[in-house]
Amino acid sequence: MDLxxxxxxxxxxxxxxxxxxxGDRERAEDLAQETFLRACGSAVLYRGTASVRTWxxxxxxxxxxxxxRRRSPELLGDPPDQVVEFDPVRRLEVEEALRALPILSxxxxxxxxxxxxxxSDAANVAGISANAxxxxxxxxxxxxxxxxxxx
Numbered sequence: 001m002d003l004x005x006x007x008x009x010x011x012x013x014x015x016x017x018x019x020x021x022x023g024d025r026e027r028a029e030d031l032a033q034e035t036f037l038r039a040c041g042s043a044v045l046y047r048g049t050a051s052v053r054t055w056x057x058x059x060x061x062x063x064x065x066x067x068x069r070r071r072s073p074e075l076l077g078d079p080p081d082q083v084v085e086f087d088p089v090r091r092l093e094v095e096e097a098l099r100a101l102p103i104l105s106x107x108x109x110x111x112x113x114x115x116x117x118x119x120s121d122a123a124n125v126a127g128i129s130a131n132a133x134x135x136x137x138x139x140x141x142x143x144x145x146x147x148x149x150x151x
Contacts, residue, residue: 003043006052007036013053013115014060020110021064021103031067035060050124057117057125061107068103097148105140112137 014035018028038059046055098106111122123133 003040006039006056010053010056011036014056017057017060017110017115018064020098020114021107023099027067031060031063034067035063038063051121054117054121054124057111057115057121058127061125061127093148097144100147101140101143104136105143108133108137108140109144113141 011032015028015032018031019025022028022031035056039056042059046052050058098109101109107126108122111117111125112119117125119134119137120130122137123130126133126136128136
C-alpha cells in the first residue's frame with residue numbers, strides 16, 4: 001500500500017471533512033494529521049473490502065468521535081465557531097444554516113453533498129446501515145432547508 005500516495009490523494013478532502021464538520025481550522029488540521037497517523041498504524045489491517053477513501057473516512061470519523069469524547073461529550077450538539085470556503089455569493093447564510101444543525105446532520109451533509117461520497121460509502125464511514133444513513137441524510141437536508149429558508 002502506497003501510504004504517501006494515499007496521503008497526497010486524500011489529504012485535502014479529509015481536512016475539508018473536519019473543517020466543514022467542526023468549523024475550526026486548527027483543530028481540523030490536527031485531526032487530519034491524527035487520521036493519517038492512525039491510517040499508517042492500521043494499514044496492515046486494511047482488507048480491501050471498502051475503497052481506500054471509505055476506509056480513510058471511517059478512520060477520520062472515529063478520530064473525530066474520539067476527539068469529542070476526550071474533550072467533552074456535551075459538545076456533540078453544539079454548532080462550530082465557523083465554517084469557511086462555501087459558495088462566495090451566499091456563503092454567510094449557508095454557513096449560519098449549517099452551523100445551526102447538530103453535528104451528525106452536518107456530518108451527513110458534508111460527507112454526501114460536499115465530499116460527494118455515496119450514501120452507502122457515507123454509511124460505512126458513519127458505522128450505520130445504508131438505510132439508516134439515508135434517513136439521517138434526508139432529515140439533515142430537511143433541517144438545513146428549514147433553517148436556510150427561515151433566515
